[in-house]
Amino acid sequence: MFWTDGYAEYGRQDFLDLDVAEYISRQHFALKYDGGTLYIADLGSRNGTKVNGIDIRGKGWVPLKPGDVVEVANVVTLTLTEIADE
Numbered sequence: 001m002f003w004t005d006g007y008a009e010y011g012r013q014d015f016l017d018l019d020v021a022e023y024i025s026r027q028h029f030a031l032k033y034d035g036g037t038l039y040i041a042d043l044g045s046r047n048g049t050k051v052n053g054i055d056i057r058g059k060g061w062v063p064l065k066p067g068d069v070v071e072v073a074n075v076v077t078l079t080l081t082e083i084a085d086e
Contacts, residue, residue, distance in 0.1 A: 049075035
């Protein structure tokens with residue numbers, strides 16, 4: 001995923017190329033970029049979303065920083081990296 005601004009929701013349809021899509025909810029998590037910070041929120045998923053091993057279900061918007069590890073339903077791992085401006 002490449003992220004620069006705005007708001008987007010992610011779910012099962014975004015992971016169909018993986019054999020684990022069945023574990024990911026139809027609407028699983030959302031990302032938003034606001035005030036120079038990227039945030040993530042779980043959208044009431046069945047199998048949860050974790051940031052650095054902490055379940056964020058019901059915790060609202062959680063800020064992310066470079067190096068954070070996001071686990072989607074315990075089957076997909078995403079690591080946040082910062083891309084320098086050119």
